[in-house]
Amino acid sequence: MGQSWSRWQQRRGAKTLQELAPHKTPGHEDPLPDLDRDILLTALNNVASYIKKKGGDVTVVAVGGAVNTIHLQSRSVTHDVDFYNNHLTAKDFETPLNGAREAVKKHKSLEEDWFNNRTILFMPRDQCAALTDEALLSARSYSRSLG
Known part of the structure; x- marks a missing residue:
């Protein structure tokens, strides 16, 4: 744990997870907004445009409800x-x-936190790199299969 934890902190900074933790704010008890497929696609396109405008090249792996809503359309x-x-x-x-x-x-x-990586808190640290590699490889294979 010690060495991989240190490398993880160097990459992300110890402050990062603290910033991503849910913050109790007034109205937090209110139901979260429902984001449908169209809203999500528009929002993600806005993020992609921002990344492109800044000259970035960033890939993230989406999991959970967003995949069910956008890709699988099972909800x-x-x-x-x-x-x-x-x-x-x-x-x-x-x-x-x-x-x-x-x-x-x-x-x-x-x-504010519609786009977050809190899921990393629930992933075993020793498996994060392997899961990332596997997901990125699967995404590339899937993209190639689409033409």
Whole structure:
């Protein structure tokens, strides 16, 4: 744990997870907004445009409700987009998050933490890199199969 934890902290900074932890704010007890497929696609396109505008090249792996809503279409809404990528540097990590903040300004249905990587808190640390590699490899194979 010690060595891999240190490398993880160097890549992300110890402050990062603390910033991503849910914050209790007034109205937090209110139901989270329902984000449908169209809202999510628009918001993610806004994030992608921001990344491109900043000259970035960042890939994240989406999991959970966003995949069910956008790709599988097995549910009509979700509340957020959970993502991870164990290989992101601190700078790489900030670019999509800043893009997500910009997307909030453009769409009133989005809350501040609609795009987050809190899912990393539930992934075994010793498996994060392997899961990232496997997901990215699968995504490349899937993209090639589409033509």
